[in-house]
Amino acid sequence: MPANKKKHDAFARLADWLENGAQPLDEEIGESLADEAYEEENAAEKTIPSVEVKKQTPKKKKRQERHRRKRRDALTVGAYADAWWYRVTAFIVCVSLVGLLLYGVVRMPLFGNADTLADSEVASFYVTHTLEETGAVNIVTGIILDYRGFDTLGESHVLFVAVSSVLLLLSIRGEKDEQERLLESDREQRTEPDHDLVLQGGARLLLPLVLIFGIYIILNGHLSPGGGFSGGAVLGAGLILYQNAFGYDRIGKFFTYRTFRAVSVSALLFYALAKGYHFLTGANHIPGGIPEGTAGAILSGGLLLPLNIAVGCVVTCTMYALYTMFRRGAF
């Protein structure tokens, strides 16, 4: 069955890549250290010729054996997917997860019921008080950046931590030799879009619109639907389109790893400090000294506009960084 074989191939390649690409560094170092110690031991004995010793090191043989076994296991992973118990277990797990979810949904308070306090009090409070308390015409932004400001701070940090983890994991070098690495980078280069006329023309037409729309969503977040996260995602998608159409050289002129680090760290720091100051003064009933402006104007809503810009910067950087890390393994 050709389709099935193809599937197994993909599985095996994935397993191989995982194994070779993500070999833990400590193990490698530990093994090479053990090897050195072994050789020194033998050198001290001086009775056996060193060349022969190197060839028939039992440890090395054992390691080769282990590596071969690991490889064989990786190749047969796909075969398990056809076993009947695998399917039955997968079915049971899926059904029980769906059941758990449905059980939770059934136990939720009835929608629109007068007895459920949750949906009668909080929602109406937000609708009546948001404009006057936060100065935001767009109630959603007023809630996520003011009432639940710490939530959004945590979300921004989750994005930042995700990129940091990817950076950390991909910077571990596997035991691939030099030639293999060269081959891979060569293949990467050949599959890059090379001055694709359709792509470049489309990008020239679309990019200004996409970028301006993203900036508009961020700056207008407290007045119209949208905000830092949506605008940042649009801008990040625009950057990815730019990279695909014009290549790494062009985007490297204004967006590098240094830019990413500087922008996202300072935006997060600004968010944390501004929100901390806001909460501190608000909780102690001290006037914060932040001008509120007239509701509905672009410069209004106090801290909402700067906070939106900070969140937008973080999200833009994260989206592009995640993409470029997975594509190239580096900036």
Add this chain to the structure above:
Amino acid sequence: MEILNVILLAVIVACAVAVSLTRGLLSAVIVFMIQGLAMSVVWVLLQAPDLAITEAAVGTGISTVLMLAALKKIQSVQRKEERRDAGKQKEA
């Protein structure tokens, strides 16, 4: 509006089923993208434009691009010449 809603929801369900039944990884990603697009139109109809913007940018754009990058990493998406070369190597 009612008819449009029904059609869009049907498209979403059909796409969700199709994703899990499709054998080709590339087609599965494309069908998943269509599902995200239909979802973002549903958000507009439900009067949640901010969610629609996010869904269109993240669900349709960025997650698709990330999945395509992953497919390329496991060499599931190849150029024509490369596929021919790989076939030759297998024969040899």
